[in-house]
Amino acid sequence: MKFRVERDEFTEAVAWTARTLPSRPTTQLQVLSGLLLDATGPMLKVAAYDYEVAAQSTVHATVSEEGRALVNGKLLAEITRSLPAAPVDLAIDGTRLVITCGNARFALPMLPVDDYPALPAMPPVTGHIEGSAFAAAVAQVAIAAGRDDTLPVLTGVRMEIEGDTLTLAATDRYRLAVRTLKWRPAEASTDEGDAAPAAPVTVALVPARTLLDTAKSLSGSGVEVSIALGTGPSGETLAGFAGSTRQTTTRLLEGQFPPYRKLLPDSSPLIAQLEIAPLQEAVRRVALVAAKTAPVQLAFSPDHLVLEAGTGGEAQATETLPAVYDGPELAVAFNPSYLLDALGALESDIVRIGFASAEDPAVAANKPAILTGKSGAEGDAADGTGSELPDYRYLLMPIRLHG
Amino acid sequence: MAADSAILHVDMDAFFASVELRRRPELRGRPMIVAGGERGVVLSATYEARAFGVRSAMPMGRARRMCPAAVVVPPDHAAYRAASVEIMKIFRDFTPLVAPLSVDEAFLDVAGARALFGSPPRIAAAIRRRGAAEQDLTCSVGVAPSMFVAKIASTRCKPDGLAVVPPDQVLAYLHPLPTGALWGVGPRAEAVLTRLGLRTIGDIAGTPVDTLRRALGDAAGAHLHRLAWGIDERQVDPGGTDVTIGAERTFPTDVGDPAVLARELLRLSGRVAAQLRHRGRTARTISVKVRFADFRTITRSRTLRDSTDVSQTIYATSVGLVADLGLLGVHRASGGGPPPGAEDTMVRLLGVRASNLGEAGPRQLLLGERPEGWTELERVADRARARFGAAAVGPASLIGQRGSGGQRGSGGPPGAGGNGAARA
Numbered sequence: 001m002k003f004r005v006e007r008d009e010f011t012e013a014v015a016w017t018a019r020t021l022p023s024r025p026t027t028q029l030q031v032l033s034g035l036l037l038d039a040t041g042p043m044l045k046v047a048a049y050d051y052e053v054a055a056q057s058t059v060h061a062t063v064s065e066e067g068r069a070l071v072n073g074k075l076l077a078e079i080t081r082s083l084p085a086a087p088v089d090l091a092i093d094g095t096r097l098v099i100t101c102g103n104a105r106f107a108l109p110m111l112p113v114d115d116y117p118a119l120p121a122m123p124p125v126t127g128h129i130e131g132s133a134f135a136a137a138v139a140q141v142a143i144a145a146g147r148d149d150t151l152p153v154l155t156g157v158r159m160e161i162e163g164d165t166l167t168l169a170a171t172d173r174y175r176l177a178v179r180t181l182k183w184r185p186a187e188a189s190t191d192e193g194d195a196a197p198a199a200p201v202t203v204a205l206v207p208a209r210t211l212l213d214t215a216k217s218l219s220g221s222g223v224e225v226s227i228a229l230g231t232g233p234s235g236e237t238l239a240g241f242a243g244s245t246r247q248t249t250t251r252l253l254e255g256q257f258p259p260y261r262k263l264l265p266d267s268s269p270l271i272a273q274l275e276i277a278p279l280q281e282a283v284r285r286v287a288l289v290a291a292k293t294a295p296v297q298l299a300f301s302p303d304h305l306v307l308e309a310g311t312g313g314e315a316q317a318t319e320t321l322p323a324v325y326d327g328p329e330l331a332v333a334f335n336p337s338y339l340l341d342a343l344g345a346l347e348s349d350i351v352r353i354g355f356a357s358a359e360d361p362a363v364a365a366n367k368p369a370i371l372t373g374k375s376g377a378e379g380d381a382a383d384g385t386g387s388e389l390p391d392y393r394y395l396l397m398p399i400r401l402h403g
Numbered sequence: 404m405a406a407d408s409a410i411l412h413v414d415m416d417a418f419f420a421s422v423e424l425r426r427r428p429e430l431r432g433r434p435m436i437v438a439g440g441e442r443g444v445v446l447s448a449t450y451e452a453r454a455f456g457v458r459s460a461m462p463m464g465r466a467r468r469m470c471p472a473a474v475v476v477p478p479d480h481a482a483y484r485a486a487s488v489e490i491m492k493i494f495r496d497f498t499p500l501v502a503p504l505s506v507d508e509a510f511l512d513v514a515g516a517r518a519l520f521g522s523p524p525r526i527a528a529a530i531r532r533r534g535a536a537e538q539d540l541t542c543s544v545g546v547a548p549s550m551f552v553a554k555i556a557s558t559r560c561k562p563d564g565l566a567v568v569p570p571d572q573v574l575a576y577l578h579p580l581p582t583g584a585l586w587g588v589g590p591r592a593e594a595v596l597t598r599l600g601l602r603t604i605g606d607i608a609g610t611p612v613d614t615l616r617r618a619l620g621d622a623a624g625a626h627l628h629r630l631a632w633g634i635d636e637r638q639v640d641p642g643g644t645d646v647t648i649g650a651e652r653t654f655p656t657d658v659g660d661p662a663v664l665a666r667e668l669l670r671l672s673g674r675v676a677a678q679l680r681h682r683g684r685t686a687r688t689i690s691v692k693v694r695f696a697d698f699r700t701i702t703r704s705r706t707l708r709d710s711t712d713v714s715q716t717i718y719a720t721s722v723g724l725v726a727d728l729g730l731l732g733v734h735r736a737s738g739g740g741p742p743p744g745a746e747d748t749m750v751r752l753l754g755v756r757a758s759n760l761g762e763a764g765p766r767q768l769l770l771g772e773r774p775e776g777w778t779e780l781e782r783v784a785d786r787a788r789a790r791f792g793a794a795a796v797g798p799a800s801l802i803g804q805r806g807s808g809g810q811r812g813s814g815g816p817p818g819a820g821g822n823g824a825a826r827a
Contacts, residue, residue: 067639097758173769311764329407335767368770397768 001065003039005059007101010082010088013046013057016217016246018077020055021049032109035073036119037090037097039063048073048120053210053250054119069097070113079106102218103105121389122240124229126161129183131243135219137179138211140345140392144177145170145208153255156205159229159239170208175338176260176368176395177345183227203238203323204229205253206344214250231331251313263395268354268370272300273324276351280343282307283321285309287336289315294400295333299332300325309336327358332365348373408569409514409523410639412545412553413488413530418507419447422486423476425539434470439478440462442653442751450562462698483507486538493533497526500639508557510550514641524567531565548573549635551586558584562607573633578605585630587623595619607631608825648686650674651754657696659729659749668721669714670801671755676714679757680785685710686757689720693728694752700726710761715777721755753754 014035022032029051030081039062044061048055079099080088084100092110099106117263138157146154149172160167164185169178218225218241228240228249236254289310299306305323310316332355343351352374356367372390410773415421419437424430432454438445443463466473488504492502497520500512515636520526527544533538545556547568552730555577560566566575582596585604596619601607607615616624628685629635650671657663666690679686690704703724711717716767718741730748784796 108422148708171770173771176770258771260724260770293767333765393772397770397772399765399767401765 001037001069002065002089003044003061004087005044005061006089007080007083010014010044011083013059013245013339014077014080015075017046017048017055018059018073020053020248021073021215022050022052024331026194031070031111031115031117033072033074034116035076036068036070036113036116038068040066049119051117051251053248054205056119057293058245065091067092068113070111070116071097071108072111073095075108076332091274093246109205110235116280118233120232120238120240123228123238124248125226125228125242126230127166127183127187128350129166129181129225131223131225132219133216134183134225135180135215136347137166139217140347141168141170141177141179142208142212143170143345144172144175146172152253153205155258156253157208157211158257158260159204159206159227161202161229166306169257170324171260172396173258174335175342176263178260178264178393178395179340180389180391186239188310202229204237205255205257206239206250206299207253210248212249214241214248217248223296255354255378263368264393265354265370266354269358270327270328270330270358270364271354272305273374274305274321274351274352274353276343276346276349278321279305279351280340282321283336283339283343286317286319287340289317290336293335296339296400297327297331297333297403299331300327301329326352327355328361330355330361330364331401332369333372333395333401334369335399336375338396342371342396345394346371346392347371350374351373357391365398367398368397370395407523408548408553408567409512409517409529410547410550410553411511411513411523411530412547412550412557412563413509413511414541414543414545415507415526415534415553416541417447417449417453419478420449420452420538421540423479424449425606427476430474432776434473436463436466436470436473437478438466438475442655445778446655448473451542460746480505486540489538490534490542490633493530493537496533497530500641502639510553510639518648525613527565527567531563550637550639551635552577552633554586555580555584574608577633578603578608580604582607585627587626591620592623592627593793598633604631613639617732647756647760648678648682648684649754649755649756649759650678651686653694653752656751658753659751659753664730664750664753666726666757666800667753668717668725668796669712669754671723672718673714673801674708674759674796675755676717676781677713677785679712679760680782682704682755683763684760685712685763686717687711688726688757688759689717690756691721691724692752692754692756692757693725693750694729694798695750695751698751699754702746703727706759707743709767710759713777714761714779717755725753732767743748810817 004206004256018034032050038045038061042063044059044063045056046059047056050151084102085103089100091098093107095110096107097110099108142159145157149155154172156170158169160169165180166181166183167178167180169176171177220243223243228242229240232238232251238249239252240247240249254355281380283296286307286309290296294309294311297308299308301324301326303323305321305325306318307321308318309314350373352372354370354372355364357363371394373392409432410570414537419436423435425435432451434455436445436452436457436774437447445459445461445463445466447455447459448457448466452470452473457466457470457473464474466589474619479741480778483506489504491509491618494509494511498511498513498516501509501695511521511524517523520529523546525548533546534542541563541646543557543561543564545553545558545560545568547553547556549572552568556566556568581603582601583593596607599610599614599618601610608626612628615628619627652667652671653784687710688704688706691702692702694700705720705724707720720729730750787796
């Protein structure tokens with residue numbers, strides 16, 4: 001194997017791929033600490049795999065001798081990061097991979113490339129979506145995913161495909177974020193006319209962290225992302241995401257995602273509207289006196305919202321904001337960071353907070369509130385009616401103040 | 404941090420027995436045992452009895468064989484609680500930072516009391532004097548820069564002792580001690596450490612933390628390593644975050660019937676939950692203790708995602724833990740078949756304990772949660788019992804069972820609203 005690559009392109013490919021390296025490769029799987037370099041034709045593929053996630057990046061290369069090599073990934077990433085600005089030559093010399101760049105020369109011992117597991121193949125493409133729109137949608141939803149592994153299904157983002165609509169959902173049982181967006185489903189393969197393709201997988205539970213990282217890394221402007229849902233070589237379910245030069249496949253989470261749709265109300269009998277930016281600032285300020293998960297209380301009265309945090313003998317804070325509100329006196333408490341997550345994710349200047357009852361404040365304060373942006377105000381002029389469901393909904397469960 | 408040692412661990416000497424001696428002075432100087440429960444285990448013993456090998460938690464039969472001359476006295480928990488209140492009052496005369504660990508021991512932070520009462524060793528001496536003069540009870544006090552060293556020191560100067568460990572002597576004091584002296588090193592951890600060739604605390608200190616992590620788990624390994632270097636950053640918390648709440652029962656005869664075990668777990672869970680609610684606390688960790696007929700004792704614990712004071716949740720968790728031991732298998736599969744029967748699965752004692760306690764305060768609700776669930780039901784049941792008596796409301800499966808039982812003597816309430824039969 002012998003090839004030349006551009007320094008920046010190579011560094012970026014190695015750095016991105018190396019993020020997938022297992023943090024602690026076990027001794028049996030020492031090969032997984034390696035990055036796979038595969039020089040074929042005019043291309044170099046850099047790949048990492050931890051049996052859950054496989055990442056592969058492609059860069060242009062002048063290949064004078066095709067071949068594969070496996071070297072310690074962390075070390076390679078550190079080396080490439082500090083190479084001088086000059087073309088990089090890589091070649092196998094006996095049992096070592098020699099890297100030459102300008103006047104610098106490195107010789108790295110190689111790991112047994114034949115022991116490296118085969119990377120799962122990308123399943124057939126299910127559809128396409130614009131990279132930055134996808135990344136933004138994933139970011140809006142992934143905030144609500146659970147972080148601890150005691151309930152693994154909750155650490156995932158559920159992707160559901162229905163025609164040209166892609167629905168993303170995540171919940172940690174305290175809040176639920178749901179985003180719908182349009183995408184372009186892949187056309188049924190036309191070249192083999194009669195062979196009807198197997199029913200495409202339409203639901204996938206993708207580990208939230210992986211999805212968030214992947215979507216972000218594919219969000220370059222104008223990049224079209226292909227999404228592929230299917231099964232891997234040993235029958236496991238896989239999702240693949242591919243941009244122009246990067247491709248990630250990940251094993252899906254197993255288990256039953258909670259039936260979240262029935263939690264989402266079709267409409268809310270009581271709605272408060274506030275400007276997001278001042279509300280965000282006020283929540284942050286007031287929450288300064290609240291301990292880690294202590295609540296911030298929102299007390300609504302006609303045209304006003306009073307935020308309050310802190311208890312008894314401890315520090316206290318209050319702040320009053322104007323609100324569009326015309327209901328009964330209502331006091332409801334939320335975890336401030338969950339509230340801020342929602343406010344930060346709404347792509348709107350105004351938040352609408354919908355409550356479950358307009359008559360009974362006790363019901364409104366103990367049932368989930370639904371936070372949405374104000375639709376129709378700007379941008380999507382087409383619908384105008386306001387009857388269509390907002391494309392991003394964040395359902396937030398209150399904190400009960402007294403037991 | 405203060406330059407001297409300002410944490411006190413005060414541990415009453417043979418507390419129950421000493422309280423009994425106050426009203427039976429004729430027994431002073433003689434071996435005496437306080438024993439309780441339906442079959443009797445040693446709850447406390449005078450040092451005269453201990454000289455014969457009698458120890459707390461020992462079955463009475465064995466204690467009698469060791470010390471036939473001992474006078475055996477039934478427990479009077481009300482008297483011990485009253486004495487405990489008086490003792491804690493003395494502690495609080497010196498500092499508000501008193502964290503009771505149980506009825507007969509507490510941590511005190513006296514750093515802020517120097518100006519009023521003198522150096523911590525002087526305060527320790529004054530506490531010992533007042534306990535003896537006003538309550539006729541002796542105690543042992545460890546004075547150290549941190550809680551766990553103070554506790555080790557008080558244990559090692561018993562009875563009626565005072566041990567002061569200045570900050571610059573902590574390592575010299577700790578390192579020669581056996582590993583088992585460290586808080587958190589039970590027989591199992593000790594066996595693991597011994598296999599690594601670690602016999603003293605100094606050995607632990609000299610072992611790379613990664614080795615300890617591999618042997619004992621990440622958290623425990625790192626924790627022990629810190630302790631071995633005398634590092635314990637816990638503060639004396641008057642809120643008493645270290646306290647656990649538990650209930651246990653020794654059966655009159657050993658039990659193998661899964662249905663009986665499950666029912667007892669329900670009753671114990673109800674008592675623990677009622678205590679939690681009564682004290683305004685919630686727990687995240689639930690543990691069960693099972694002592695078999697041959698005195699093998701197993702404890703298992705599980706940490707919940709959300710803290711609880713609901714007996715249903717505690718019950719479900721403890722049943723799961725006991726089922727994992729294979730004791731409820733038959734019960735679960737066929738709804739209560741014949742007992743497993745084998746000698747080694749006969750249960751002598753069953754206990755349920757809640758730890759990892761926090762203040763019961765605002766509660767983050769869960770999506771899809773019923774707005775009025777077990778929590779509310781049990782609170783209503785608490786109120787009904789407060790008004791109409793302990794038998795007013797209870798789980799249907801405990802109807803017709805005998806009352807509270809257990810070793811707490813004073814007949815607590817039966818299991819709190821569990822299986823949902825509100826008879827109010």
